[in-house]
Amino acid sequence: MSGPAVVVLGGGLSGAAAAYALALGGVSDITVVERGDTLGGLAGSFERDGHFYPLGYHHILHRDRVLLHFLDRIGALPRVRWRRVRMLFDLGGRSYDLGTPGGFLGFPMRLRDKAGFVRLMLTAFRKRDWSDWQDRSAAELVDTYAGAGARTALFERLTRLKFELPCDAVSGAWLGARLHFREGSAPLGYIPGTNWTTVLCDGVARLLEEHGVKVRLRSTVQRLATSGGRVVEAELSTGERLPADLFVSTIPTEIYRRLVPGDHTPELERIAYSALISVICATRQPIDPRAYWINLASLDRTACGIFLLSALNPTIGAPGDTCVNFVTHLRGRDRPLFHAPDGELLARYADDFRAVFGTELTPFWTNVARVPMYSPVFGRSFRNPPIRSASWENVYFAGNYRAFPSIVSTGTALGSGLETADAVLAGLGVRSARFAEASAFRLRGMPRA
Ligand SMILES: Cc1cc2nc3c(=O)[nH]c(=O)nc-3n(C[C@H](O)[C@H](O)[C@H](O)COP(=O)(O)OP(=O)(O)OC[C@H]3O[C@@H](n4cnc5c(N)ncnc54)[C@H](O)[C@@H]3O)c2cc1C
Structure with a gap:
């Protein structure tokens, strides 16, 4: 099938999976438009001295079947190792391991x-x-x-x-x-000697290349032009226009709604996003590897959690480094802490570290990531919007805002992309069951670290 031209808005994992499944279904003209420097979105990584790190803690869940399916597809699953980690709850100055x-x-x-x-x-x-x-x-x-x-x-x-x-x-x-998903009790996965989300995103980028998908990086969509009940082109911030027959939006719904006039699809306008601050630093000081994940449950700290990334993956970064991750979830990006200067944030996280570990943190590099739209706030009446826009007939949706109820992971994002591609292909008269196939993936073993 040559068929329609498809533009996928956003090159996170849901956009990449949608493009890949469309290509497998025979669509030959697919363009992914991503504003970042690489594919991957929230699962992207940064580099320091030749080593890659996630923007914030990422572990592989043994029940995240679509993720496992993709790791298998890109040949990375045999490299995954599983480690039982400790999760602590820090409360009233004491740490408890409920396991x-x-x-x-x-x-x-x-x-x-x-x-x-x-x-x-x-x-x-x-x-x-x-x-x-x-x-x-x-x-x-x-x-x-x-x-x-x-x-x-x-x-x-x-x-x-x-x-x-x-x-x-x-x-x-x-x-x-x-x-x-048993995050606190089942073994978690990682890939020794590297950062697994870099392996995943590189692997998915390779799949797109092999299947002829065009990827436009550093390209921000700033408007969707409409005509006769359809979106007809995506306009980039450079002024360039990308006409297409079909559009798959995988960008946060709050951004999508700003790009297109009046999309009244049910549930779409009710979705609000939480924000997230993630600070990763590396140190060579000895740190008590007491746990991978420490929930700061007293609610009187700046961080919600401290993650010792090296406790799950001792080979992340350079030999001898310990990688620490402070994470704060905020109800929205309008919260004052989200806009605090880096120096203030780092001082507050240093206080948290001292309170939990009883020692000063002495990092030799620090990376601050602020994510204004991290996850939909899953309030009690949250519902997924439909897979297809009710206002613009050739617009489909994918992303974790459609995967509810779920853990909101790399795998659920990939799965949502597959599900939407199946729906687009069904509209073109092509039978495709990529989502069901990937969701049926079975892990044959969990080799320990
Ligand atoms: C700190 C943290 C910890 C996590 N931990 C785990 C974990 O342990 N295990 C796990 O499996 N998952 C984890 N996740 C979740 C996982 O990374 C995400 O759920 C998943 O990557 C989301 O993919 P997505 O495609 O739905 O969204 P996104 O990654 O947000 O993709 C949307 C893309 O759209 C692009 N975009 C937005 N606006 C525009 C525009 N106007 N023009 C062009 N492009 C645009 C963005 O740049 C982005 O790349 C974690 C996430 C974070 C941030």
Whole structure:
């Protein structure tokens, strides 16, 4: 099939996956337009002294089937190693590991609530599809399985860390789906000797090249021109125009809605994005490798979490370096902290480090990333917008804002791209089931580090 010209807006993983699946389906004229220097978006990386690092902590989840499918496709899956890491909850000046009997028993929560907590976790681990919890809150979910005591002691803290919202305002379907992926208890994956998101993004870029997809980097779409109920061209900030028959938008919905006049697709205008600050630094000082992930659950710190990237991947960066990542989730980019000068941010994170590790942090480089639109805020009534615009008949949507309820990962972004490509191809009369195929991927083994 030669068929239509397709422009994919955004070269993150959802855009790249959509373009790839369209090419596999026989579409020959595909252009991905990405404003960044490389493909990858939030899964992109930065380089220091010849080593690559993610913008913020990234681990491979053993249940993230579409991600595993893509790692397999690009030949990287045999290089993945799995490590059981520790996740701590720092509360009132003490750290608790809920995965050990001592940490679990010592955590300040009544015994009855701890039994409820175990019930909730077991339910979440087994239940894959959480769509029946749409329109119900995380408070209802936790109270149903674990009880209000467990909610107050733990989950109210976690939803505030993630969205600056109480459990009552957060979606129960989102929380259930998130717990299903067992981030705190199952082994996590990485690729030794490198940063795995760089391997993934390079591999996906190679797939696009092999399949003749045109990639326009450093190209920002600033307007979508319409005519007769259709979008007819994407106008770049340079003034260049890219006409096409079909458009797949994978950019944040808030940006898309600014580019096109009046898209009244249901749910689209209700989507608001949380913001994120991620600071990565490298040090040669000895750091107690007590955990990979420390949740600062006292809620009185600047960071929501501190990640010791080297505790998952000891070979990230140069030999002997330890890589530390401070992450703060904010309800929106209008929060004052998001605009704080770098010096102030770094001083506040240094305070957090001292409070948790009891020692000064002495980094020899630091990278500050501010992501104004990180993840949709999954409020209790969140719903996915439809796959196709209700206002502009030749516009389709993909991205993590369509993958709810899910963990919001590299794999769910890739999966959303495949799902949308299947829908576009169906509209062209081509049968394609890439999303179902990738979602059925089975991991054959989990070689340990
Ligand atoms: C700190 C952090 C930690 C994470 N941890 C993990 C993890 O441990 N495991 C995991 O699997 N996933 C993790 N993720 C999630 C994962 O990286 C993202 O969910 C995924 O990469 C999102 O892909 P996307 O294509 O949907 O969106 P994006 O990556 O946001 O892609 C959208 C693209 O559109 C481009 N764009 C926007 N506007 C325009 C415009 N006007 N013109 C042209 N281009 C435009 C952007 O530059 C971007 O590249 C993490 C993400 C972050 C930030």
